[in-house]
Amino acid sequence: MLSDFPLLTLIIWLPIIFGIAVLATGDDRNASFARWISLTGAILGFLVAIPLYTNFDIATGAMQFVEHRTWFERFNVNYHLGVDGISMPLILLNCFITPLIVVAGWEVIKVRVSQYLGAFLIMSGIVNGVFSSLDAILFYVYWEASLIPMFLIIGIWGGANRVYAAIKFFLYTLLGSLLMLVAFIYLYQASEGSFSIEAYHKLPISMTPQILIFIAFLLAFAVKVPMWPVHTWLPDAHVEAPTGGSVVLAAILLKLGGYGFLRFSLPIVPDASHYLASMMIVLSLIAVVYIGLIALMQADMKKLIAYSSVAHMGFVTLGFFFFNAYGIEGAMVQMISHGFISGAMFLCVGVLYDRLHSRQIADYGGVVNKMPIFAAFFMLFAMANAGLPGTSGFVGEFMVIMSAVQISFWYAFLAATTLIFGAAYTLWMYKRVIFGAVASPAVESLQDISKREFALLAILAIAVLWVGVYPFPLTEVMHTTVEQLLIHIGNSKL
Numbered sequence: 001m002l003s004d005f006p007l008l009t010l011i012i013w014l015p016i017i018f019g020i021a022v023l024a025t026g027d028d029r030n031a032s033f034a035r036w037i038s039l040t041g042a043i044l045g046f047l048v049a050i051p052l053y054t055n056f057d058i059a060t061g062a063m064q065f066v067e068h069r070t071w072f073e074r075f076n077v078n079y080h081l082g083v084d085g086i087s088m089p090l091i092l093l094n095c096f097i098t099p100l101i102v103v104a105g106w107e108v109i110k111v112r113v114s115q116y117l118g119a120f121l122i123m124s125g126i127v128n129g130v131f132s133s134l135d136a137i138l139f140y141v142y143w144e145a146s147l148i149p150m151f152l153i154i155g156i157w158g159g160a161n162r163v164y165a166a167i168k169f170f171l172y173t174l175l176g177s178l179l180m181l182v183a184f185i186y187l188y189q190a191s192e193g194s195f196s197i198e199a200y201h202k203l204p205i206s207m208t209p210q211i212l213i214f215i216a217f218l219l220a221f222a223v224k225v226p227m228w229p230v231h232t233w234l235p236d237a238h239v240e241a242p243t244g245g246s247v248v249l250a251a252i253l254l255k256l257g258g259y260g261f262l263r264f265s266l267p268i269v270p271d272a273s274h275y276l277a278s279m280m281i282v283l284s285l286i287a288v289v290y291i292g293l294i295a296l297m298q299a300d301m302k303k304l305i306a307y308s309s310v311a312h313m314g315f316v317t318l319g320f321f322f323f324n325a326y327g328i329e330g331a332m333v334q335m336i337s338h339g340f341i342s343g344a345m346f347l348c349v350g351v352l353y354d355r356l357h358s359r360q361i362a363d364y365g366g367v368v369n370k371m372p373i374f375a376a377f378f379m380l381f382a383m384a385n386a387g388l389p390g391t392s393g394f395v396g397e398f399m400v401i402m403s404a405v406q407i408s409f410w411y412a413f414l415a416a417t418t419l420i421f422g423a424a425y426t427l428w429m430y431k432r433v434i435f436g437a438v439a440s441p442a443v444e445s446l447q448d449i450s451k452r453e454f455a456l457l458a459i460l461a462i463a464v465l466w467v468g469v470y471p472f473p474l475t476e477v478m479h480t481t482v483e484q485l486l487i488h489i490g491n492s493k494l
Contacts, residue, residue, distance in 0.1 A: 006067050007048070007051060007052065007065050008065050008067055008081040008082070008083065008128075008132045009067060009081065010048050011045070011048055011049050011052070011091065011095070011125075011128050011132070012081075012125050012126075012128045012129045012132065013125060014041065014044060014045050014048060014125070015041055015042070015045040015098065015121045015122065015124040015125035015128070016121070016122050016125035016126070017041075018037060018038070018040070018041025018042075018044070018045070018121050019038075019041065019117075019118040019119070019120075019121030019122035019124075019125065020118070020122070021037055021041070022034050022037050022038050022041070022114050022117050022118040022121060023114055023115060023118040025037065025114045026114065027114075028110070028111065028112065028113055028114075030114065031110075031113040031114065034113050034114035034117055034118075035102070035106055035113065035117065038102045038117035038118070038120075038121060039099065039102050039103065041121050042098045042099035042101075042102045042120075042121065042124070043099050045095050045098060045099075045121075045124060045125075046095040046096055046098070046099055049091055049092055049095040049128075050092075052065065052083060052088050052091060052092065053088065053092060053477070056085075056088060056477055058085070058476050058477055058479070058480060059480060060480060061084060061085065061480045061481040061483065061484035061485075062084070063082030063083065063084055063134065063198070064082060064083055064084065064088075065081070065082060065083055066080075066081065066082040066134075067079065067080070067081040067082070068080045068081075071135070071138070072137075075137075075193075075195075076193050076194055076195060077135060077137045077138070077195055078135045078138070078195070078196070079135070079138060080133070080134040080135040080138065080196065081132045081133060081134060081138075082132065082134045083131070083132050084481045085477045085478035085479065085480060085481030085482065086259065086262050086263065086332065086478060086481050086482070086485075087131040087132060087259065087263070088477060089332065089336055089474060089477060089478065090131050090255055090259060090335070090336075091128050091131045091132065093251070093252065093255070093335075093336055093339045094124060094127050094128060094131070094252050095124070095128070096463075097247065097248065097251045097252060097339060097343055098120060098121070098124040098248075100247070100343070100347075100456055100459065100460070101120050101244040101247055101248055102117060102120065102121075103452060103455070103456055104243055104244050104247065104347055104350065104456055105117065105242070105243070105244045106452060107452070108242075108243065108350070108354055109157065109242070109244075111157075112156065112157075115152075115156070116153070116156075116157055116242075116244075119149040119152055119153050120149070120153070120244060120248065122149055123146060123149035123150060123153075123248065126142050126145045126146045126149070127142075127146055127252055127253070127256070129141075129142035129145075130142040130143055130146060130256055130259070131259060133197075134196065134197050134198060135195050135196060135197065136184040136187070136188070136195040136196075136197055136200070137184070137195050138195075139197065140177070140180070140181055140184060143177060143180075143256070144174070144177060146253065146256070147169075147170055147173055147174065150169065150245065150248070150249065150253060151166050151169065151170045152166075153241065153242065153244070153245040153248075154166040154169060154237055154240055154241045154245055155167075157241075157242040157245070158240040158241050158242060158245070159239065159240040159241075160240075161236070161239075161240050162240045162241075164236070164240075165233075165236040165237050165239070165240035165241070166237075166240070168233045168236055168237070169233050169236075169237045172223050172226075172230065172233040173223055173224060173233075175223075176219045176220040176221075176222070176223035176224070176230070177220045177223075179215075179216040179219050179220060180216055180217060180219075180220035180221075180260075182216055183212075183213045183216035183217060186209070186213065187200050187203065187213070187268070190203055190205065190209075191203055197263065197264070197268075200264075200267075200268045201267045201268060201488065203268070205268075205269065207271055207272065207275070210269040210271050210272035210275075211269075211272045211275065211276070213268065213269050213272070214265055214269045214272035214273060214276060217260065217261075217264050217265045217268075217269075218265070220257075220260065221256075221257040221258075221260035221261050221264075221265065222257065222283075223257070224253070224254065224256050224257030224260065225254060225257035225258060225313045225316070225317060226254070226257070226310060226313070227257075227283055227284070227287060227313075227314065227317060228283055228286045228287040228290065228291060228310070228314070231287070231291070231310045234249075234254075234306050234309065234310060235303050235306040235307060237249060237306075238250070238302050238303065238305070238306035238309075238346075239300060239302050239303050239306065239359070243346060243347065243349070243350030243353070243354075246302065246306075246346040246349075246350075247342075247343045247346045247347060250305075250306075250309050250338070250339075250342035250343060250346060251338070251339035251340070251342055251343035252339065254309060254313055254338075255335050255339065257313075258313065258316045258317070258320075258331070258335050261317065261320050262320065262328070262332075262485070266320065266485065266489055267485060267488055267489065270488065270489035270490060273321070273323075273489065274323070274489070274490070277321040277323070280317060280320075280321040281318060281321050281322075281411060283314075283317070284314045284315070284317040284318035284321070285314070285318065285411070285414045285415065286314075287310055287311055287313070287314025287317075288311050288314040288315060288318065288414065288415060288417065288418045289414055289417055289418075289421070291307050291310045291311045291314065292307075292308075292311045292417065292418055292421030292422065292425065293421065294307050295307035295308050295311065295421070295425040296421065296424055296425045296428070298425070299360055299361055299362060300359045300360060300361070301349045301352075301359045301360075301361055301429060301433070302346070302349055302359050303359075304361075304425060304429055305342065305345045305346060305349065305385075308342070308345075308385060308422070308425065308426065309338065309342050311418055311421070311422070312334065312338050312342070312385075312418070312422075313335075313338065314418075315331065315334050315396070315397055315400050315415065315418060316331040316334050316335055316338075317331070318331070318400055318404070318411075318415060319331030319334065319396075319399070319400040319403055322400075322403045322404060322406070322407050322411075323486065323489065324403050324406060324407075324486070325479070325482055325483065325486060326399050326400070326402045326403035326406070327399070327400055327403030327404070328482045328485070328486070329399060329475055329478055329479065329482050330395075330396045330397070330398070330399025330400040330402070330403060331396065331400060332396075332478050332482075333392075333395050333396035333399060333467070333471060333474060333475065334395075334396025334397060334399075334400065335396075336392070336396075336467065336474060337384075337392035337393055337395065337396050337464070337467055338396075340384075340392055340460055340463045340464050340467070341381060341384045341385050341391075341392065341393055341464060342385075343460060344377075344381040344384075344457065344460040344461070344464065345381050345382075345385060347453075347456060347457065347460070348374070348377065348378045348381060348457070351374060351449060351453055352364065352367070352433075355446055355447075356442050356443070356446070361429055361432050361433055362432075363439075363440070363442070364432070364433040364434075364439060364443060365432060365433065365435075365436045365437070365438070365439030365440075365443065366434075366435070366436045366437050366438035366439050366443055367433055367434045367443060367446065368434045368435060369437075369438050370438065370443060370444065370445075370446040370447070370448070371446055371447070371448045371449065372448065373448050373449055373454065374448055374449045374453075374457075375434045377449075377457040377458075377461060378430065378433075378434060379430065379434070380461055380464065380465075381457075381460070381461070381464065382426045382427060382429075382430040384464045384468070385422060385426045386419070386422040386423040386426045386427060387418070387419045387422055387423070389468075390465070390468050390469060391464050391465065391468035392463070392464045392465075392466075392467035392468045392471070393464070393468070394468060395467060395468060395471045397415075397418065397419065400415060401415050401416050
């Protein structure tokens, strides 16, 4: 039976093993061989993850595909894996994005090719470990390990200020997660020697420790999301990272913070989550409104999309702390959708950058005259980023706004401003880059997207439209898990 097969171990370690094999190919004389091994590993990584969906039991909120082995017996640390309706879609998103990143860097990365592709494969496996860990120490090991490949990707293949951006990224995320480790140690003692995350969900903890634990988790997860005001590392990291780095950072790594709130903050310290919900809602609304205005002022396309990510992820944390099914499911849909849309937007900027080596909006204009197919794809993703109905960008935001209406009209009103600001900064950027007369001889020399680039953007376009038109296959797998979470934290089913 599949339930007895170590599927999650395979999903975690297959990309890592292929990543090590890619590193073993050596220098750039074997670059072509490294690319094909990477693509094979990434595609196999996605294929072995598909049974998570096809064999997932939507009728239960319990953990599925569970694996449990003793790791460090003395400290009761276990190799304990499992997925539910919250973690399974995120693993599929990660496995879906990884082959696209490999293909995106196929012709673009020419230096240290094996190290570049190996870093992405290893990081893909590590991230799967984060989403499937049911032991706190195992989770923490994977969580911290995910920093290393991204640090190297930014620091080696990034732009002019790559070292500054890489160190800032590393320090922000490391310092936040150290407090999470302190919280785990407290919970270990409170549970009389257990690192089981599921056991922590049942611990009777008084209010003061709950608040302190919530704050410790908040600092770890808020940096990762990132929430205002600990978001400042993200624009620097995005601007300096290579295109593949920006894609995985926006599409995958930001989701680790959102996942942390659902797996740890809400179920482990529910009273503190309710008590501090107003603070979380205010911080999220600041991200939605204020960061949206900052995005309007950006002259760099990557920086604009980076600030857009902060605003959209503000919608995610907003939905979590309304404590109803619309809010949490909408936030989950928003996380998956943001993975598709932000990844596609950064790939579009990468297409232009590979040709003109500029991210400045002012250096473009009239691109549609030379790249009509690219302009059509870019238009779809820009509309999705603005929340156009019929695209995945609308579904999650609409559900969160519906959730906000049940709590407060003003919450809903402020949340809905993201649709206005999102349309403003995204479409204004699109208009200046794509429309008008050809702006310069450099734009005049542009050629439309290649077959490789067309395939990448077409796959993401299908994903954006599919979730936008028919989100039910996504929402049905998370519904029972979300209902059980709401019951656990003291809410009746909606």
